[in-house]
Amino acid sequence: MKLLNNLTVRVLLAITLGIxxxxxxxxxxxxLKPLGDLFINLIKMVIAPIxxxxxVLGISNMGDLKKVGRVGGKALLYFEIVTTGALAIGLILANVIRPGDGVQTAAVKGGDISKYTEQGAGMDWTEFFxxxxxxxxxxxxxxxxILQVLVFSMLFxxxxxxxGEKGKPLIQTFERLSNVFFNILGVVMVLAPLGAFGGMAFTIGKYGLSTLLPLAKLMGTVYAxxxxxxFIxxxxxxxxxxxxxWAxxxxxxxELLIxxxxxxxESALPQIMDKLETLGCSRSVVGLVVPAGYSFNLxxxxxxxxxxxxFLAQVFGVDLTIGQELTIIGILMVTSKGAAGVTGSGFIVLASTLxxxxxIPVEGLALLLGVDRFMSEARSITNIIGNTVATIFIANNEGEFDRAKYERVLKQEAENELADYKY
Structure with a gap:
């Protein structure tokens, strides 16, 4: 069936079978967790080189080092403004909907959080920077x-x-190497349905849908x-x-389904970089904004x-003042920047904030262990969409966006999709 030749359909079927x-x-x-881990490891294998x-190719083709600094500066400013906006929206809706009201701590199965609280309490954010x-x-x-590779790549x-001209032969070699790695990526993507199946099957099998019920209101609030x-x-x-x-x-x-x-x-980082170039963003903007966004635009x-x-403050009946909530925003503006570079980042960063x-009792983190895996999908998808939008915005702002290419690609995509769904 021609429909099964479409990667989107295969990944969607794999996720359904996994559930x-x-x-x-x-x-x-x-x-089945090793199936998902295998695919992620294959992607990670090519992330750093890509x-x-x-x-390197983006900066060398740009030629103007002042422009490199300007694009980087705009990206960091954009990240900070949008991230602060995300914090404010989360804070307001959590106070309006109040998902923690009525949650009984004894009714929620906890877990061992000692490793997170120890790491969170001992985090040195000066050392991180x-x-x-x-x-x-x-x-x-x-x-x-990723962040260290980004810094080294920019310097290189x-x-x-x-x-100048002496570097041209090396640039040509890097162009060929880039094509090689993207061809490798094309081969790896054949296994995307297998990775999606393994990852989803493990999540449902290990944690079970029943773990969602006690904290369904929190999950619904976070997703909403x-x-x-x-969309706003x-x-x-x-x-x-x-x-x-929407287009x-x-x-x-x-990439979103993967x-x-x-x-x-991370499983979609190289593909997103390739897609954004295909969509009309210049390589230099894509190369600077996307990797930086994975650490600073979460x-x-x-x-x-x-x-x-x-949520935890509401569960434990802690009435936070406006000053305390603004303090939380201030702390998270710093601690959230380290979330991508720390294993088990969600809990460690949350523990360091608490x-x-x-x-708020740090022990309350045990309440979130059962649903964290289910909410990680929403976090990851929102992160990758946020970085996609950031790249397109900055490319437009810099005059580095090819609108004719964008319209041509979307038109071709629509025609291909129509052809795929014909029997």
Whole structure:
């Protein structure tokens, strides 16, 4: 059937099969995590080289180092404004809907949170920001540290640009290498349905749909808030340049489904960079904005962190003052920036925030263990959409967006989709 040749359809079928397998055969499904991990590892294998090559080629082709600094500065300013907006929206809706009211702590199955609270209490955020600059570039690539690879790649691109004509042969070599890695990515994407199946089956089989019931109101509130953020705030940002958010989401639907199945935004990072170039954004803007956004523009994670904090305050009957809530926003504006670079980041960052404000019991994190995996899909999808919108916005702002290409690509995409669904 021609319909099955469409990657979107295959991934959607894999997610559906994963949910059914997890629900009806939970013990077997709980053992399928390696399938999802295998796919994510294959993607991680090419992330660092693709980021490096995209940034270096983008900077060297840009030529103007002042422009590089300007684009980077605009990106950081955009990230801070939008992230602060996400924090404010999460805070307001959590106070209006009050998902923590009536939740009985004894009725929710807890878990061992000691590793998170210990790491959260001991986090040194000065050390985190110093960690941004790699002491060993090879180690940064080996460990797949996106932020460190980004910094090294920018410096390498600047150094190559300063060589002028002497650097041209190396640039041509990097162009060929870039094509090789994107061809590797094309091969890896064949396994995307397998990864989505394994990831979704494991989530349902291990945690079960029953874990959602006690905290259904929190989950519903978080999902609703992220939907509103995407279709109101991010939509308005794109409409400023007369870009259709819905058209962009349709264009990246395969990546969104892969993120949904694997619960990891990293699983779609290289594809999103490639798609954004295809859509009309210049390579230089894509190379700078997307990798930086994975550490500094985590809209979904930011919304979740502030809502989870307010939720726990409501559960334990802690009436936060306006000053305390503004303090929480201030702390999260800093701590959320480290969320992408820390294993188990959601709980560790949340633990460090609760430790810093010293008002809400840190032990309350145990309440969130059962549903965190289910909310990670919403966080990851919102993060990747947020970075997609940021890249398109900054590309337009810099005059680095090819609108004719954008319209041509979307028209071709619509024709291909129509052909795929013909029997």
């Amino acid at each position: 059914l397998t997890g629900y009806f055969f939970p013990e077997t499904a709980a053992k 980021i490096f090559l995209t940034i 110093l960690h941004i600059v790699p002491s060993n570039a090879v180690k940064a690539f080996a460990e797949g540290d 691109g600047v150094g190559l640009t300063r060589m 808030t992220m939907i509103l953020f995407i 705030i991010l939509n308005l940002i794109l409409r400023y340049y007369k870009i259709s958010l 962009v989401l349709k264009f990246i639907k395969e 993120v949904l199945g694997t619960s990891s935004s 809209d979904g994670t930011t919304i979740y962190l502030v809502m989870a904090t307010i 430790t810093a404000i010293k008002v």
